[in-house]
Amino acid sequence: MKKLKKILLLLCFIICGNAFSQILSSNLEKKTLALGEINRMVIKIDNLQSQGVVAAQKDELLPFHFEEINDSIGINANSYERIIEFSVYDEGNFTIPELEFKVGNKVLKTIPYEVEVVNTAQKGDEINDIMSNKEVKLDVKDYWELYKWYILAALSLIALIIAVIMFIKWGKRRKSSPVVATNQTLKELESLRKKKYIEAGNYRSFYVELIDISRQFISRQYEIPADVLLTDDLVQLMKENNTISQDNEKVIEDVFFRGDLVKFAKTFPDQQTMEKDFIDIKEFVKRSSKDLEFENLRKDV
Template identity: 25%
Template structure:
C-alpha cells in the first residue's frame, strides 16, 4: 500500500516510522496512566478538597509511617502546596525528603505530598490539617482547612505489665540487614524503553522486508577494471579507424598516440610518464630496466618522430606515421603481463 505523504528516501522513511511508533507508545502509556489513576472525589461545584492519610491502619514505635497529604482541585483553581513548616506533625519526625506528585485528570487535578515519618512514643495523636489559600474559578480568594488525622501508635511490648516486669524481659536477637524497597518506577521506565526498542526494531525489519520485495532492482556488482594493455590496444584500434592520416592531421594523430603510449607505460610499470619530457622519460626507462632493449628502441624511435611533429612542425609521410602506430602496438603486445589463474580464461583482444 502506498502512502502519499511518505518521503522517498529509505532513511527518512525509517526515521518517520520510528517517530510514529514512539508517539504511539507514549500515547498508550498516557492512556494507561489515566485509566489506572482513581477518579476525583470532588462533588459538583466543590472547588477544593484535601485529606491526610496513612498507608496502613496499625503503626508501631520506631516503624516508618508513610503520610500523604492529598489535594484535589477543580479546573482553573489556583493554590500552592504547604511546606514542611506549615505541617504540625509533632510528635512524629520526618525521616526522608518529601515527594511531590501531580496527576492531571479530565475534570481537575490531584497533588500528592508524601512524607516518611516515624514515632518514638505510643498513644493516640491528632495531626491537624494545614490551611490552604486558593483562588477559585471566578477569581475569588478563599481558604480551606484540610481535616485532621487521628494516628494511633502502639508499642510492641506486652500490655498490662509493670515497668519492672518489662525491664526483666530478654532482648530479642539482632535482625540481619534489611534490603531497600523496590523502585517500581525504574522498572516501569525500563519496560517502556524495551518496548520502544522492540517497536523500532520491528518497524525497521518491516521496512527492510518491503523494500526487498520481488520486482525491485538488485544492485549490480561493479565491473572489473580493464587492464592497461586492453585499454591501450582498444585506443590504438580506434585511432587507426579514425583516418586522421588521410586528412593530414598529423599533429593530433601523434598527440593521441603519444598519450596512449605514456598512459600505458604509466599504468603498466607505475612510472609517472605523463609528467616527464621525452628525454627524462627515456633516461628513467633505461635506468630502471623496466623495458627490454628492443622495446626501449621502439619507444625511442616513436618519441623522436612524435617530438619532430609536435615541436618542429615536421610533416611525416603517412607510411611513417602508420609505422609509429605499429611500433606502439608491438610494444604493448610484447609487454603484456603474464595472466593470473583468475584471468587466464579472459582473452586479450589483439594479442595472439
C-alpha cells in the first residue's frame, strides 16, 4: 500500500512538472538533399507562460555550410515557432548541431541532425535545352543599343584629343603673338623709364637695360637670335634677312652702336640723346607689327 502511494506521488510530480515546464520539439523535413535543393527545419517551444525566448539572430542559426534562404519566427504568449528554409551547395555529410534556446533561466536544446548532400547529375548525362536556339537578326538600331556607349566613349576621346591639340596650338600662338610681345616690351620700357636713369644721368645703366630689353624683343618678335649675337653680326643678319624694315634697322643700328660705345666708356651721351633713343626704341616696338604683316604677305606671294 505504501509502495502504491509512492508511485502515485511520483506520477503527480511528473505530471505537475510537465504541466508547468516548456516542451521543445524539432523536425527536419529531409535527411538527404540534392545540391541546392531547399530543405526545411521547424522548431517549436510550447507552454512558454509568457516568458521570452533568446536564440541566435535571424539568418544566423545554422552553421556555415547551410545557406539560409528564409528564417521566419512566430511567437505568442504560450508558444514559439521558428521555420528555417535552407540549401547546401557542397557535396558530403553535414551536421546540424544542437541548437540552444533560452526560456527564462532554462536552456533548451534541439537534437542534432545529419544531412547528406548528393550531386544528382551523373557524368555523361546529356543536357538538353528546354527549347531550340533561334537565330535573331539585328538591325542598325539593335547594334546601336549594343555598342552605343563604346561609340560615344570613342567619340568623346577623339574630341578630347582634338581639343587638347587645338588648345596647345592656338594657346601657344596667342602667347607668342606679335601683340603680346609688343605689349610686354612696352611695359618693360615703362618700367625702365620709372627708374629715372635719364634724369639722373646714369647713361651706362640706362643703355645696358634698354639694349637688353630690345634684344629680347627682337628675339621673340622676329625670331632672330639677337640675345646672343654681337651688334655687328646682328646688323648684318637683319640686312640679309630683310624681315625688319629699313627705318627700324636704322634705329636698332644707331642705338645699339651707341650703347656699345657707352658700355666701353668711349662716349658720354647727354639727357636729350638718351631721351631720343628711348623714344625711337619705343616707336620701333610699336611699328614692329607692320614688319611682320609685310613679311607674311611676302611669304604668301
